[in-house]
Each structure stands twice: as C-alpha cells, then as structure tokens.
Amino acid sequence: MDQPDPLTVTVDLGDRSYPIRIGRGLLGRPGLLEAFLTGSRALVVTNEIVGARYLDRTLAGLPAHVRADVMQLPDGEAFKTLATFSDIIDRLVSGRHERGTTIIALGGGVVGDVAGFAAAAYQRGVAYIQVPTTLLALVDSSVGGKTAVNHPGGKNLVGAFYQPRCVVADLDTLDTLPDRELRAGLAEVIKYGVIFDAEFFDWIEAHVGELLARDKEALGHAVARSCEIKAEVVRADERESGVRMILNYGHTFGHALEAVTGYRSLLHGEAVAIGMVIAADLAARLGMLPAASATRIRDVLIAAGLPAVPPPAADPDAVLEAMGMDKKVADGRIRLVLPQRIGAVGVTDQVPTTAIADALAAAR
Amino acid sequence: MDQPDPLTVTVDLGDRSYPIRIGRGLLGRPGLLEAFLTGSRALVVTNEIVGARYLDRTLAGLPAHVRADVMQLPDGEAFKTLATFSDIIDRLVSGRHERGTTIIALGGGVVGDVAGFAAAAYQRGVAYIQVPTTLLALVDSSVGGKTAVNHPGGKNLVGAFYQPRCVVADLDTLDTLPDRELRAGLAEVIKYGVIFDAEFFDWIEAHVGELLARDKEALGHAVARSCEIKAEVVRADERESGVRMILNYGHTFGHALEAVTGYRSLLHGEAVAIGMVIAADLAARLGMLPAASATRIRDVLIAAGLPAVPPPAADPDAVLEAMGMDKKVADGRIRLVLPQRIGAVGVTDQVPTTAIADALAAAR
Numbered sequence: 127m128d129q130p131d132p133l134t135v136t137v138d139l140g141d142r143s144y145p146i147r148i149g150r151g152l153l154g155r156p157g158l159l160e161a162f163l164t165g166s167r168a169l170v171v172t173n174e175i176v177g178a179r180y181l182d183r184t185l186a187g188l189p190a191h192v193r194a195d196v197m198q199l200p201d202g203e204a205f206k207t208l209a210t211f212s213d214i215i216d217r218l219v220s221g222r223h224e225r226g227t228t229i230i231a232l233g234g235g236v237v238g239d240v241a242g243f244a245a246a247a248y249q250r251g252v253a254y255i256q257v258p259t260t261l262l263a264l265v266d267s268s269v270g271g272k273t274a275v276n277h278p279g280g281k282n283l284v285g286a287f288y289q290p291r292c293v294v295a296d297l298d299t300l301d302t303l304p305d306r307e308l309r310a311g312l313a314e315v316i317k318y319g320v321i322f323d324a325e326f327f328d329w330i331e332a333h334v335g336e337l338l339a340r341d342k343e344a345l346g347h348a349v350a351r352s353c354e355i356k357a358e359v360v361r362a363d364e365r366e367s368g369v370r371m372i373l374n375y376g377h378t379f380g381h382a383l384e385a386v387t388g389y390r391s392l393l394h395g396e397a398v399a400i401g402m403v404i405a406a407d408l409a410a411r412l413g414m415l416p417a418a419s420a421t422r423i424r425d426v427l428i429a430a431g432l433p434a435v436p437p438p439a440a441d442p443d444a445v446l447e448a449m450g451m452d453k454k455v456a457d458g459r460i461r462l463v464l465p466q467r468i469g470a471v472g473v474t475d476q477v478p479t480t481a482i483a484d485a486l487a488a489a490r
Numbered sequence: 491m492d493q494p495d496p497l498t499v500t501v502d503l504g505d506r507s508y509p510i511r512i513g514r515g516l517l518g519r520p521g522l523l524e525a526f527l528t529g530s531r532a533l534v535v536t537n538e539i540v541g542a543r544y545l546d547r548t549l550a551g552l553p554a555h556v557r558a559d560v561m562q563l564p565d566g567e568a569f570k571t572l573a574t575f576s577d578i579i580d581r582l583v584s585g586r587h588e589r590g591t592t593i594i595a596l597g598g599g600v601v602g603d604v605a606g607f608a609a610a611a612y613q614r615g616v617a618y619i620q621v622p623t624t625l626l627a628l629v630d631s632s633v634g635g636k637t638a639v640n641h642p643g644g645k646n647l648v649g650a651f652y653q654p655r656c657v658v659a660d661l662d663t664l665d666t667l668p669d670r671e672l673r674a675g676l677a678e679v680i681k682y683g684v685i686f687d688a689e690f691f692d693w694i695e696a697h698v699g700e701l702l703a704r705d706k707e708a709l710g711h712a713v714a715r716s717c718e719i720k721a722e723v724v725r726a727d728e729r730e731s732g733v734r735m736i737l738n739y740g741h742t743f744g745h746a747l748e749a750v751t752g753y754r755s756l757l758h759g760e761a762v763a764i765g766m767v768i769a770a771d772l773a774a775r776l777g778m779l780p781a782a783s784a785t786r787i788r789d790v791l792i793a794a795g796l797p798a799v800p801p802p803a804a805d806p807d808a809v810l811e812a813m814g815m816d817k818k819v820a821d822g823r824i825r826l827v828l829p830q831r832i833g834a835v836g837v838t839d840q841v842p843t844t845a846i847a848d849a850l851a852a853a854r
Contacts, residue, residue, distance in 0.1 A: 215641065216643075219644065248647065248648060274614065280583065283612065285611060286614055
C-alpha cells in the first residue's frame with residue numbers, strides 16, 4: 127500500500143480504552159478491523175446516502191471469516207428515534223445475532239448514535255465499531271461513548287454511555303461531505319480550541335482556509351487534536367458529572383436554538399456556533415472575558431463560514447423558555463459554560479436570567 | 491420503632507457499590523431512603539396489584555422534600571416490553587423529570603427489569619432504587635444490575651447492566667405473595683446452595699418447612715445468604731464474561747422450557763427448578779456428579795413444592811431446538827452449567843447433543 131500509516135489517538139478509559147485511527151484510504155484496508163472483530167458475525171448499520179458511497183469499501187475491509195448483514199436507514203435526524211432503535215434490534219434478533227456479534231456504524235452522528243445505543247442494549251451490550259463519515263461525527267461522537275435517540279420531548283433523552291472497540295476515521299469520506307456539513311463540523315473543532323487549547327485556536331485561525339479547502343493534512347491535524355482534547359476531558363469524567371460539562375460550551379444556547387426552530391433550519395454545528403458567540407458575548411458583558419477575545423471567537427467562526435447570529439424566527443423569549451427545559455439544568459437552575467480566556471472556560475449557575483435575556487436580545 | 495434494625499448485605503462493585511437492607515417493616519420507615527434520594531423528584535413505577543397494597547406505605551417513607559409521581563403498569567410478564575419501557579420514558583419526559591430524578595421500582599422482577607432499564611437509559615442514566623416484593627426479585631434481580639425487556643424473539647434481549655443506589659427488601663411484602671410464587675422464589679434460593687455453598691444447601695434442607703410457612707427469621711436468612719452469594723459472584727464478574735455464568739445453573743434448560751410452553755404454563759422459578767433437576771441428572775449420567783447428590787437436589791426442590799419434570803406439552807426435540815437459540819450460546823455451541831458436587835458447579839461446552847437429548851427424554 128502507498129498510503130501512510132494512520133495517526134492513532136487512544137481514548138484512555140481503563141478496560142474500556144480504544145483507538146481512533148485517523149488517515150486516508152482506511153476503509154477497505156485489509157487487517158485494520160481484524161483485531162476488533164472477534165466473532166463471526168457483524169451488522170453494518172448505515173444510511174442510504176453513505177451506504178451508496180462507502181458500503182462496498184467497508185465490507186471489503188472485513189475479515190473473510192465474518193458474515194456481515196447490512197441495514198440501511200433512511201437519511202436524517204428524523205429517524206434517530208426509539209422506533210429505529212427497535213428496528214435495529216428486530217434485525218439483530220431475526221438475523222439470530224448472538225452476543226459475539228459486532229455492530230459497525232457507518233455514517234454520521236445519527237447512524238452512530240442510534241446504532242451505538244442498539245449495540246449498548248442488545249443482549250445488554252455487544253461489540254461496537256464506529257466508522258464516522260462526517261467531520262462532526264469524527265471530532266464529536268467518536269470520543270465519549272454517548273449514544274442516544276431523540277424523543278418528541280427533547281433530543282438525546284434516551285440512550286447509554288457505551289464505548290466502541292475502535293473508531294476508523296477515514297478522511298477520504300470527507301471528500302463527499304456537503305460544504306455546509308463540513309463547516310458545521312468546524313464549529314466543534316473551534317470549540318475545542320476555545321475550551322482547552324489556545325495554541326490550537328491560533329492554529330485554526332491560521333489554517334481555516336486549508337480546512338475549508340479540505341486539505342487532508344490540515345484536516346488530519348484538526349481531527350486528531352480535537353479527538354485528543356475530547357479524550358482528555360472524557361477520561362477525567364466518563365459519565366459527565368463534572369469537568370466534562372465544559373464540552374457543552376455553546377450547546378445550552380445551541381440546543382435551545384435548535385428546539386425553537388424545530389430542528390429544521392439550523393444544523394447542530396451551526397446552532398452551536400451561534401451559541402458559542404452568544405456565550406462569549408455574555409461572558410464579556412459579565413466581565414469574565416476580554417471583549418477582544420469574544421471578537422476573535424466570533425470572527426473565526428465567521429471565517430469558517432458559520433452563522434454568528436440567531437435566525438430571525440428564533441424569538442429570544444422562546445429561546446429562554448427552551449433553555450429552562452434543557453436537560454443539563456440541575457433542579458431548574460441554568461448552568462452555563464462561559465469562556466474565561468481563549469483556551470479556558472468555567473461552569474457557572476450564577477448568571478441572572480436577565481443577563482441571559484440581554485445577551486439573547488443583543489444577538490439579534 | 492419496635493422493629494429491629496435491618497440486615498445489610500453490601501454489593502461491592504467499587505464506585506457502583508450499594509446496600510441491600512433486609513428486614514420487616516422497612517417500607518415507610520422514616521429516613522431509610524433519605525440518603526439515597528438526593529434530588530427533589532422521583533417516579534415510583536409499580537403494578538396494579540402491588541401498588542394497591544404497598545404504594546401508600548412506600549410514598550409515606552419518602553423524604554418530605556421529594557415530589558413523587560406514580561406510574562402503575564398492568565401486572566404480568568406480557569408487559570415487560572419495549573412499549574412499556576417507552577411509556578415510562580414518555581412519563582418521565584411529560585413530567586419534566588431531570589437528571590437528578592430517582593426511579594423507584596416497587597414490585598417483582600417485571601417491574602424492576604423494565605423500570606431499571608428505563609432508569610439506565612433516561613438521559614443516559616438516572617438514580618434507581620429497587621423495592622422488590624417477590625421472593626424471586628429479592629434473591630435474584632436485587633443483585634447484579636441486570637435490567638431488560640423481552641422481545642418477541644426472546645427473553646431479556648434488550649437491556650443494560652445498571653446498578654441501583656440501594657435495595658429495600660421488606661420481608662413483610664412476602665405475606666401477600668401467592669404460594670406458587672413463593673415456591674418459585676425458593677427455586678433460586680436452592681440454586682445458590684447447589685452452585686456455591688453446601689452448608690447453605692444443608693440449612694435449606696433442614697428449614698424448607700419454615701420457609702414454606704413464611705417464617706420471617708428463616709426467610710431473612712435465606713434472602714441474606716442468597717444475596718451474599720450472588721453479590722460475591724457478581725463482584726468477580728460484573729458483566730457476565732466468566733464466572734457469573736454459574737448463576738445460570740438450571741437456566742439454559744429452564745429458558746428453553748419456558749419458550750416451548752409459550753411462557754404461560756411455567757413460572758420462571760418453576761422452569762429453573764426443572765432445569766436444575768435435568769442438569770443434575772445430566773451431570774450424573776456423565777459421571778461428573780454422584781447420583782446421590784442429583785437425588786438430593788431433586789428431593790429438596792420437590793420438598794419446596796416445585797415441579798421436577800417438564801410438563802407433557804414440552805416436547806424434548808422442541809426444547810433442544812429452543813436451546814440452540816439461547817443467547818448464552820457462544821457461536822452455536824451449547825454451554826451448560828453442571829453441578830460437580832453440592833456447593834460447586836462447572837461450565838462446559840463439551841457435552842454431546844445426544845447426551846443432552848437423552849437427559850431430556852429421561853426427564854419426561
């Protein structure tokens with residue numbers, strides 16, 4: 127093979143540790159999955175669009191002794207439901223998959239979240255391999271073991287913390303990613319710089335052009351460093367009782383914006399980008415963050431082609447109300463992640479509702 | 491209070507350790523749950539029959555600051571389904587329960603299994619307290635963290651390993667347990683003697699009359715020793731990859747008998763009793779167990795009022811076929827737990843199918 131060896135980021139979680147292999151031409155590379163497929167059966171879960179492009183390559187990379195079934199879901203967040211979860215379970219049962227089977231999730235966050243929850247729950251847990259094919263899934267869902275489905279009452283309300291055996295991050299799958307989804311993924315990359323690593327933030331500012339042009343070397347570094355940062359945070363707090371909360375920077379506002387716009391007009395990464403801008407502005411208003419730093423955060427998001435203001439349809443009062451329903455809220459108080467400087471954030475539940483309302487109003 | 495302090499068995503699982511409080515008059519005892527209800531909300535899940543008897547007492551034992559909702563399920567294994575799981579989730583969402591809520595399962599194995607899985611999955615895990623009200627649930631589901639629902643294709647096919655914060659085992663709730671269910675629970679008690687503790691087996695032989703007469707002191711000892719044994723096995727193997735398999739003694743045959751009789755004519759404990767007799771007989775036929783020990787196992791089960799032979803409707807060939815679908819089977823081989831002497835069992839997948847078929851035929 128003339129492909130270089132993949133980069134490996136290890137997610138260090140004791141006996142649940144696993145590697146993320148990052149590189150080009152990984153799908154279909156013989157031997158890459160061999161060590162992780164100990165049984166003789168597998169179920170590849172994908173969606174129609176990703177499956178049409180990458181299913182053959184994925185199946186070609188499976189060891190010869192593995193008999194793989196395939197389940198193609200319709201594309202879209204609308205199918206990240208208990209009903210789809212139940213369909214995957216039905217498929218595992220009707221295919222007589224036993225405890226030794228492996229579920230391979232080939233796709234973006236929706237496929238990974240629902241297939242991962244099925245892997246967590248089927249027979250109380252079978253092996254699970256993630257093959258993320260969007261930038262957002264590469265830098266977000268490939269680390270942390272969060273699996274879930276949505277409920278009409280809220281996103282990700284039903285799920286499990288469940289770690290994969292390995293993650294295969296083939297950068298070539300990003301070639302076919304729509305521009306808008308690439309940019310939405312960059313929002314999370316930028317988030318890692320803000321919450322944890324000023325040097326990485328500087329690097330993103332300097333390389334945002336290459337990232338948008340899908341330069342593989344730049345993308346490889348962005349993915350690897352993002353995964354490293356997330357892995358470090360998750361290792362310290364696997365079940366999200368403390369420090370892991372910092373990963374929610376931009377997400378409390380972001381989730382509310384998604385909710386009030388009916389999960390239609392904004393991609394998750396776009397909503398998070400707007401949420402990061404609002405949270406940075408709020409931090410600056412409260413004197414927690416220099417105004418110049420808030421400006422840098424907004425500017426790099428705009429340079430990455432991301433929205434920085436809520437859509438006109440997002441009424442500030444409705445957003446505030448939606449935040450009151452956010453599942454990160456402990457006993458009715460709104461807990462927010464606010465930047466203290468580029469590279470460090472704090473968690474506080476002491477922000478007056480009026481200050482939050484002001485920041486929302488100013489963001490229009 | 492003139493009630494004695496409860497016995498406590500600690501299930502030692504590191505940061506997931508929890509106590510089982512065993513005694514009389516525990517439901518409604520002030521302060522017993524205080525330390526485990528850290529949030530201000532709770533959902534008590536029960537069924538119509540248990541709820542009518544013990545719900546008021548349970549609610550009276552909750553700290554004053556806790557606002558409890560109640561969900562009463564219909565009674566019966568038929569409702570241990572993904573649909574019921576989904577109903578519980580709906581109830582949690584519509585009641586705006588947050589991450590700090592606690593699910594309290596008041597009832598037998600069905601209530602505990604489905605409410606426990608809901609606790610495991612809601613917001614990826616909320617606090618969970620078990621109040622088992624059947625002998626089977628007291629000695630089986632209160633230790634081990636197994637939660638699950640059934641699937642048309644098999645029992646317990648969807649679930650999670652999820653530990654409760656504590657278990658309240660109020661022996662007074664056994665007063666209203668039907669005789670047949672009491673006996674079914676004794677099958678599991680006897681199992682613990684066979685697989686782990688010859689002295690306990692001797693004690694059961696000597697006290698089976700008191701147990702059937704619901705003598706509280708005898709029941710307290712039987713429950714505590716059963717929980718201790720199960721806790722010791724589970725501690726060594728929380729996720730059932732090795733030694734925990736010995737808890738399945740009688741269960742591979744038992745599950746198959748339940749399946750071929752449509753989960754109607756046999757209670758789980760009754761099927762396990764028959765399974766223990768068949769497995770002991772098979773072990774004796776293979777020269778692994780003295781015939782006299784197999785006889786003792788059968789005799790104590792009969793003394794406890796349990797069936798020792800399969801119902802006429804259970805065709806041996808159908809049972810064998812059902813065993814081929816058992817989820818404990820690794821890559822199509824049948825793994826069996828067979829007694830080596832009273833107090834010790836071994837796990838083997840080397841038993842020829844013909845020997846299994848002979849034991850099934852002889853059991854009729």
